[in-house]
Amino acid sequence: MRRPAIAWFTRRNYPRHRALDPTGLPVTYDDWLARSGYGEPVGGGVRVVIDPAKFAAWCRAQGREADAAARSAFAQVVADNGRSRGWWHRRAILR
Numbered sequence: 001m002r003r004p005a006i007a008w009f010t011r012r013n014y015p016r017h018r019a020l021d022p023t024g025l026p027v028t029y030d031d032w033l034a035r036s037g038y039g040e041p042v043g044g045g046v047r048v049v050i051d052p053a054k055f056a057a058w059c060r061a062q063g064r065e066a067d068a069a070a071r072s073a074f075a076q077v078v079a080d081n082g083r084s085r086g087w088w089h090r091r092a093i094l095r
Helices: 016-020 030-038 053-063 066-082 087-094
Strands: 007-008 045-048
Touching: 007 066, 007 087, 016 053, 045 066, 053 066
Parallel strands: 007 045
Antiparallel strands: none
């Protein structure tokens, strides 16, 4: 059964995500974390820490803006495809 994925950031990578989507994300990581409801994901979801460089490359390959909808879609792709090296790049190019 497919588990819904929730895009998640680390304090360290948050500024790079914010640079990709400056109007869609709060100014600071702490603001984002407070708004995220940092408890357990609802509905059996899984948190997926997304890498900003891989996310940006995926968005370019998919012709998408780096916004909330794209983060959610990318997190789901990561969750569905596991952590094998390079999967995101091969899949992004082949689509």
